[in-house]
Amino acid sequence: MFEGMFQPEAIVEAFHMVLSLKVLYWLVVGVVIGVGVGAMPGLTAATGVAIMVPLTFTMNTASALGLLIGLYKGAVYGGSISAISFSTPGTPEAAATVYDGYKLMQQGKGRKAILMALYASITGDTLSDLITIGVAPALALIALKFGPTERFWLVVLACTLLGTLSGAHPAKGMFSAALGIFLATIGTDPVGLVQRMTFGIWWLADGINLIPLMIGIFAISGMVEGAVELLRERGITKKAKESISAALLRGGPGLTFREYIRAWKEMLIGLFVGSFAGMLPGLGATVGAFLSYSVAKQVFPKKKIGTGVLEGVAAAESGNNATVGPTLIPLLAFGIPGSSTAALIGGALMIQGATPSPRMFELYPAVVYSLFMILLAGNVVNLGVGRVLGGLYSRLGRLPREILIPLIFMMAIIGSYSYQGNKYDVVVMLAFGLIGYGMRAVRIPDAPLVITFLITPMMEANLRRALLINRGDWLEALFHSPLAIGLCIACFALSFLAIRLEVSKRLSMAK
Amino acid sequence: MESKNEKRKSQWLRSNQGIGVIMTVMFTGLFIYIQLTPWAHRRLRDKFTLGFFPTLAVALMIFFSLILIFDSRRREIPPRLEKLTVSGFLSAVLAVVVSWGYFAFMSEIGFLIATPAFLLLAMYALGLKPWRHVIIVALLLTVIVYAIFALMGIELPLGKLSGMIPF
Numbered sequence: 180m181f182e183g184m185f186q187p188e189a190i191v192e193a194f195h196m197v198l199s200l201k202v203l204y205w206l207v208v209g210v211v212i213g214v215g216v217g218a219m220p221g222l223t224a225a226t227g228v229a230i231m232v233p234l235t236f237t238m239n240t241a242s243a244l245g246l247l248i249g250l251y252k253g254a255v256y257g258g259s260i261s262a263i264s265f266s267t268p269g270t271p272e273a274a275a276t277v278y279d280g281y282k283l284m285q286q287g288k289g290r291k292a293i294l295m296a297l298y299a300s301i302t303g304d305t306l307s308d309l310i311t312i313g314v315a316p317a318l319a320l321i322a323l324k325f326g327p328t329e330r331f332w333l334v335v336l337a338c339t340l341l342g343t344l345s346g347a348h349p350a351k352g353m354f355s356a357a358l359g360i361f362l363a364t365i366g367t368d369p370v371g372l373v374q375r376m377t378f379g380i381w382w383l384a385d386g387i388n389l390i391p392l393m394i395g396i397f398a399i400s401g402m403v404e405g406a407v408e409l410l411r412e413r414g415i416t417k418k419a420k421e422s423i424s425a426a427l428l429r430g431g432p433g434l435t436f437r438e439y440i441r442a443w444k445e446m447l448i449g450l451f452v453g454s455f456a457g458m459l460p461g462l463g464a465t466v467g468a469f470l471s472y473s474v475a476k477q478v479f480p481k482k483k484i485g486t487g488v489l490e491g492v493a494a495a496e497s498g499n500n501a502t503v504g505p506t507l508i509p510l511l512a513f514g515i516p517g518s519s520t521a522a523l524i525g526g527a528l529m530i531q532g533a534t535p536s537p538r539m540f541e542l543y544p545a546v547v548y549s550l551f552m553i554l555l556a557g558n559v560v561n562l563g564v565g566r567v568l569g570g571l572y573s574r575l576g577r578l579p580r581e582i583l584i585p586l587i588f589m590m591a592i593i594g595s596y597s598y599q600g601n602k603y604d605v606v607v608m609l610a611f612g613l614i615g616y617g618m619r620a621v622r623i624p625d626a627p628l629v630i631t632f633l634i635t636p637m638m639e640a641n642l643r644r645a646l647l648i649n650r651g652d653w654l655e656a657l658f659h660s661p662l663a664i665g666l667c668i669a670c671f672a673l674s675f676l677a678i679r680l681e682v683s684k685r686l687s688m689a690k
Numbered sequence: 691m692e693s694k695n696e697k698r699k700s701q702w703l704r705s706n707q708g709i710g711v712i713m714t715v716m717f718t719g720l721f722i723y724i725q726l727t728p729w730a731h732r733r734l735r736d737k738f739t740l741g742f743f744p745t746l747a748v749a750l751m752i753f754f755s756l757i758l759i760f761d762s763r764r765r766e767i768p769p770r771l772e773k774l775t776v777s778g779f780l781s782a783v784l785a786v787v788v789s790w791g792y793f794a795f796m797s798e799i800g801f802l803i804a805t806p807a808f809l810l811l812a813m814y815a816l817g818l819k820p821w822r823h824v825i826i827v828a829l830l831l832t833v834i835v836y837a838i839f840a841l842m843g844i845e846l847p848l849g850k851l852s853g854m855i856p857f
Binding site: 234237238348350351353354357358360361364368370371373374375376399402403404406407409410411579580581582584585586588589590592593596597602605606609612613616619620621622635639643646647651 | 706709724730732734735736737743744748758761763768770771775782783789793797809812815816817818827831835839842843
């Protein structure tokens with residue numbers, strides 16, 4: 180079995196795919212855009228990746244992965260720049276960096292803090308990528324032993340975890356997951372190819388397209404919210420900008436090697452906590468950063484994390500970047516994305532014809548290996564871009580939202596249209612922008628919706644395959660092996676525990 | 691007294707319980723609609739009912755909406771919803787409608803004319819001033835985005851300018 184998974188010729192092919200100037204070019208472009216996206220408050224890694232996904236359909240697989248993974252890595256680090264420079268996290272993932280980062284800025288050690296954020300991000304990211312490279316193939320081997328029943332329960336387990344752990348209220352998270360399942364059933368059913376849930380609208384016969392849905396939910400909803408806020412609080416925004424200009428005038432000394440090494444324990448905490456948070460569907464980078472930060476604070480009380488020390492920045496930044504690689508583990512091993520951005524990368528792989536599934540390593544080994552190589556190369560590029568352009572990015576945070584919001588609207592519209600040249604994709608994208616805005620307002624998390632939307636066809640196909648194998652016997656189809664029973668029990672036990680212990684509320688309070 | 695009652699009613703509508711009630715009503719309607727459609731009960735060759743997954747999903751949505759009505763956090767009001775005003779909601783709808791208008795306009799007259807007009811209007815409406823800056827930024831962004839897409843090999847609709855632009 181392992182011989183089938185480890186294919187030296189696929190590694191050679193992956194080297195050929197990755198080692199080209201074109202891929203390097205898109206990787207650099209991805210990181211440059213990503214750090215900028217991260218540095219601009221209001222834009223997240225998911226927004227940036229969602230906008231870029233439709234543009235990748237003209238590229239080859241390695242270039243597309245280079246652009247998106249570079250953007251993802253860059254954005255997760257970039258959030259720290261504005262968090263440190265003017266106490267406004269560029270992305271939610273960088274919110275924990277504000278506590279120590281901004282205090283360091285006020286002490287005149289802003290440059291030191293930004294460099295620590297960069298090095299801790301790269302350290303956490305690189306080591307977690309190595310964990311990803313080690314763990315994903317091993318899990319994929321296990322996944323191959325699963326039959327349709329076990330795969331069905333695995334998807335149900337992922338939906339349960341996503342629902343109960345995302346957001347502040349488990350019922351809202353679960354509602355979002357159920358909505359994702361419902362939306363995925365619109366169109367043609369995956370086995371019998373019969374139309375359903377089209378409401379008599381002919382262009383829904385092919386179902387809702389993933390790309391416009393993701394752009395609507397991740398990019399447009401945030402921009403609609405931003406536009407509404409801007410119209411309401413124009414005066415307040417101006418005041419904030421003035422304080423930003425003042426903060427940016429401060430520079431300060433750089434980071435010494437000794438200072439970097441002194442934070443190794445915090446970075447290690449960030450690495451393990453972040454990797455765990457990344458692997459588990461529903462947690463993500465924000466939880467990873469806050470958990471690492473609070474663990475480091477509790478384990479090392481003498482270091483006075485929270486009072487403006489470099490170790491606090493290291494724990495938070497290592498924690499959020501350490502989720503980037505591991506969030507792809509469930510996607511590569513089981514075909515289940517671990518986060519919204521992983522779902523977007525999954526969507527990009529689908530555009531390239533490499534649909535994520537438990538047989539990913541068997542069917543597209545060269546794609547998987549090239550993804551691993553790009554993950555590692557992305558860190559080198561991120562380090563270079565962060566080191567050279569750090570100062571420039573801290574000014575990007577000042578880019579007025581009055582320019583940013585219309586620009587994102589325009590990019591989202593032409594991105595979702597140019598993907599297939601279908602005007603109904605724009606309708607779907609705008610509709611989901613409004614739905615996403617409503618979900619934000621009532622605090623329903625969006626990640627469970629998008630991820631369950633992506634994995635529902637797999638869930639349905641596996642259940643129906645199990646039913647076919649067991650000649651329509653539901654009991655046999657659902658519980659024919661001890662593993663299937665175990666996974667089913669895990670679904671109920673985990674959701675019971677998550678609700679009973681109010682895990683989502685605690686995680687949201689920690690944020 | 692009446693305005694106090696109205697305020698209380700509006701506060702209740704914004705609470706988890708209010709949201710739960712609205713969602714329960716909406717999705718119960720959807721559930722009934724699915725049950726009334728003939729395809730939902732159609733049995734396929736694998737003995738699977740076509741409406742099984744849509745029905746299951748909607749039933750789950752109703753169940754979780756009901757939880758919002760009855761659980762211990764039913765009186766919580768989501769902070770963003772608390773701040774949301776009617777004019778705020780209308781602005782959100784307007785933003786989406788204007789965006790659709792931009793797209794329709796772009797399909798007819800082309801990206802290079804529709805985009806600066808859209809950016810100009812949107813940036814000015816959001817408060818960017820003075821006009822001179824708005825015009826420069828709108829034109830600059832249009833040219834940059836067009837150039838990026840052209841470099842990537844993605845064709846943008848040119849409308850009436852079709853054939854006049856060499857790339």
